[in-house]
Amino acid sequence: MAEQIELLTEADTVRFGESLGRELSAGDLVLLSGPLGAGKTVLTRGIAAGLGVSGRVSSPTFVIARVHPAGERGVPLVHVDAYRLGGDLAQLDDLDLDTDLASSAVVVEWGEGSADRLSSDHLVVRLERRPDDVRVATLEPHGNWRPRT
Incomplete structure (x- = not known):
């Protein structure tokens, strides 16, 4: 059953991400969906804070994937960030995300319809930006899917 949450400010998006991140464990897969500017990277910044990982969280559009060491x-x-992959499943396979998923929490922006095949148990977070x-x-x-903690 889908649940909706209003995020009035960027800080609300980060706080929501933090609460989600505190619940995640190795093996959890979260797919973020939404148009450019919807807040996917901001949400991921919050998830990273909730997990307590190190490293600055920024959009991995040009490097495709970033690994943030455990805290x-x-x-x-x-x-x-699967945006540049354009649905190319071979490139997604080359990232070995199924291996990462065994030992990490994995968040994939633009992953719906491609990265969802990594695990049948996953969470899709759709972000919509209202006028x-x-x-x-x-x-x-x-x-x-449910957090493993």
Whole structure:
């Protein structure tokens, strides 16, 4: 069942990401969907803070994937931007995300329809930017997804 959350400010998006990140464990897959400027990277910044990983979180558009080493919780974050892959599943396979998924929390921007095949148990977060600049996050769990903590 889908749940919707209004995110009135960028700080709200980060806080929501932090709460989600605190619940994630190695093996969790989160797919972020939404148009440019919807807040996918901002949400990932919050997820990283909740996981306690190190390293600056920025859009990995040109490097495709960034690995953020684990902090005190012991769970690294793999942050992927599948936008430039354009649905090229061979390039996605080359990233070996299924291997990363065993030991990391994996967040994939633009991953719906491609990275969802990494695990039948995953969470899709759809971000919509309304005309009043408020973001609405729709959470859609798939399979038996739930944070493993």
